[in-house]
Amino acid sequence: MNRKAGAVLVLVATFILGGLAGGVLHFIYRNQVPPIPAAQGQSARPPGDLVQDMAAALGLDDGQKRELKRIFEQSRERYRTLSLQFRPQYDALRKETDDQIRRILRKDQVALYDRLLKEGRERHKPQGSSIGPRGNGLRPPAEPLPPRNQN
Numbered sequence: 001m002n003r004k005a006g007a008v009l010v011l012v013a014t015f016i017l018g019g020l021a022g023g024v025l026h027f028i029y030r031n032q033v034p035p036i037p038a039a040q041g042q043s044a045r046p047p048g049d050l051v052q053d054m055a056a057a058l059g060l061d062d063g064q065k066r067e068l069k070r071i072f073e074q075s076r077e078r079y080r081t082l083s084l085q086f087r088p089q090y091d092a093l094r095k096e097t098d099d100q101i102r103r104i105l106r107k108d109q110v111a112l113y114d115r116l117l118k119e120g121r122e123r124h125k126p127q128g129s130s131i132g133p134r135g136n137g138l139r140p141p142a143e144p145l146p147p148r149n150q151n
Contacts, residue, residue, distance in 0.1 A: 011082065018079065025050070028057055 051069045054060065060068065098117065102110050 014078075014082065018075075025054070028054070 051065055051072065054068060055065045102113065105113055
């Protein structure tokens with residue numbers, strides 16, 4: 001195996017392992033961490049404080065929390081680098097997929113599909129991150145659909 005193929009294989013394995021780790025952590029977070037009620041007159045703890053949530057769920061000590069935070073900070077930079085590296089390929093695949101879907105739709109459906117994509121992608125814009133939007137952004141439109149034209 002040449003060096004380039006080996007490097008690609010390492011990158012693919014990194015993405016797969018990162019996805020698995022993220023899925024496991026998400027499962028733990030969603031299923032094991034009880035919601036934290038807000039104190040009267042105060043808002044709940046800010047979302048996204050994964051270190052604190054995991055510390056509570058797993059009973060981590062201060063040293064483990066520091067190490068977990070360090071691991072997340074290092075991983076964040078690596079994920080960001082990989083995301084930026086593969087963003088053009090991701091965007092090209094998304095455009096290709098959208099174009100294939102448009103080809104099977106009627107004209108009135110294409111306009112609605114484009115509107116759904118635009119609304120969904122605006123809703124999923126990253127906040128404070130260089131990593132792009134997640135998901136395909138499809139959800140029912142915010143306003144009622146116009147009557148359907150049966151052509």
